[in-house]
Amino acid sequence: MNVSRNKIAEEHGDFFPVSPKKDWSVGLLRIIWALVIFTGGAVLGLSVSAQYNQYLKTQTTELFFPTKMYTTNCGKEKLSIKNFVHPTYLLHDMTDEELFWRATLVPRIEVYPYNRKPKVAFMFLTRGPLPFAPLWDRFFRGHEGLFSVYVHALPQFNLNVSEASAFYGRQIPSEEVSWGSISLVDAEKRLLANALLDFSNERFVLLSESCIPVYDFPTIYKYLVNSKHSFVESYDEDSPQGRGRYSRHMYPNIKLYHWRKGSQWFELHRDLAINIVTDYQYYLIFSKYCKPSCYPDEHYIPTYSNMFHGELSANRTITWVDWSRDGPHPATYGNQNITEEFIQKIRNNKSLCTYNSELTSICYLFARKFAPEALDLLLDLTSKMINF
Numbered sequence: 001m002n003v004s005r006n007k008i009a010e011e012h013g014d015f016f017p018v019s020p021k022k023d024w025s026v027g028l029l030r031i032i033w034a035l036v037i038f039t040g041g042a043v044l045g046l047s048v049s050a051q052y053n054q055y056l057k058t059q060t061t062e063l064f065f066p067t068k069m070y071t072t073n074c075g076k077e078k079l080s081i082k083n084f085v086h087p088t089y090l091l092h093d094m095t096d097e098e099l100f101w102r103a104t105l106v107p108r109i110e111v112y113p114y115n116r117k118p119k120v121a122f123m124f125l126t127r128g129p130l131p132f133a134p135l136w137d138r139f140f141r142g143h144e145g146l147f148s149v150y151v152h153a154l155p156q157f158n159l160n161v162s163e164a165s166a167f168y169g170r171q172i173p174s175e176e177v178s179w180g181s182i183s184l185v186d187a188e189k190r191l192l193a194n195a196l197l198d199f200s201n202e203r204f205v206l207l208s209e210s211c212i213p214v215y216d217f218p219t220i221y222k223y224l225v226n227s228k229h230s231f232v233e234s235y236d237e238d239s240p241q242g243r244g245r246y247s248r249h250m251y252p253n254i255k256l257y258h259w260r261k262g263s264q265w266f267e268l269h270r271d272l273a274i275n276i277v278t279d280y281q282y283y284l285i286f287s288k289y290c291k292p293s294c295y296p297d298e299h300y301i302p303t304y305s306n307m308f309h310g311e312l313s314a315n316r317t318i319t320w321v322d323w324s325r326d327g328p329h330p331a332t333y334g335n336q337n338i339t340e341e342f343i344q345k346i347r348n349n350k351s352l353c354t355y356n357s358e359l360t361s362i363c364y365l366f367a368r369k370f371a372p373e374a375l376d377l378l379l380d381l382t383s384k385m386i387n388f
């Protein structure tokens, strides 16, 4: 305080040099005046700045805990980068049309104005309860800031989990879904769009209530974030369940040689996710002409990616499933079927697959389907084998 006061006095001295000809008392008077004016100014300045700090503090609290969207001070909404790039609450009243539009906004400046750590969005598509939530919670524990969770359930369903759970407050505004219809694709796009609102989300994995992870979080995170490709299973199958589901009405926009089939359980890079949420033209063709026994969830994303973004995809899925028995549904594993060897075989069955143009023995990061009864057994096995 004293230092700066002296400094100001010196500056005043510079601007109004005390003439040696004048009486010394005039000079002294000037110095006293300068002191009085400065002290007044300093007191005023300090009190204003204290009030401003208080104001800032309130603002910061509002950013992190936005109980009110409006500041009490001026009654006007304040724009903030934090709420824009990282929405705290998932609830909104946007229609799909509005949501998809907003979700596909892409910044043209490539450098983010904040410290962006890429996150993996875990998107759960379920009708209701998530029996393996306790397993996932253990999987997520200690990795906050590197993932986000989204749940699309039936609209009337309320996920009841404790506040400590990664699933707490993570239900997105949802719509009815009837399995095998285009509404399933709508739900997938809705999950993607809600997750895209968070600009830190870099990878987007679709999961069901019967899915479990078969590696620990750091392994899965590294695998996904460092992958040059999205994992959209996509293949051409000359069978009634493959090409047989193509409709001639899709011609000429979609030709038979474009047609692909693949598992619904995708994993997407942000760029491909934005492209998929953006598409309406091909979505519309599927909604009109892909009806049972054509299942849009098995064809729309594989075909669309193949047509326009083939080079972005690894064309394989990272979610293990057992289709070995015939029928419309894959096998479900319960307490009687699950052993350490079984889990180990999903993690590494001695066959290799391609990852960033190199071969790896890690092909699957997730697996389905497991019966809810198997929770305790799986908790036990994963803590023993996978360390989470």
Ligand SMILES: *[C@@H]1O[C@H](CO)[C@@H](O)[C@H](O)[C@H]1NC(C)=O
Residues within 6 Å of the ligand: 160, 161
């Ligand atoms: C939610 O779960 C808690 C604890 O399991 C239980 O006490 C509560 O009744 C449940 N609430 C609802 C609405 O089901």
Ligand SMILES: *[C@@H]1O[C@H](CO)[C@@H](O)[C@H](O)[C@H]1NC(C)=O
Residues within 6 Å of the ligand: 229, 305, 306, 307, 309, 310, 311, 312, 313, 314, 315
């Ligand atoms: C996946 O298939 C597309 C054709 O749709 C191809 O361009 C791409 O190279 C394939 N991806 C890999 C990793 O082989």
Ligand SMILES: *[C@@H]1O[C@H](CO)[C@@H](O)[C@H](O)[C@H]1NC(C)=O
Residues within 6 Å of the ligand: 331, 332, 333, 334, 336, 337
């Ligand atoms: C699981 O075990 C039961 C009883 O042994 C058997 O009936 C069922 O087919 C098995 N399921 C799978 C997927 O192996």
Ligand SMILES: *[C@@H]1O[C@H](CO)[C@@H](O)[C@H](O)[C@H]1NC(C)=O
Residues within 6 Å of the ligand: 349, 350, 351
């Ligand atoms: C391992 O997995 C691959 C890919 O799913 C499959 O084709 C192969 O048959 C499996 N091998 C064994 C020994 O289970």
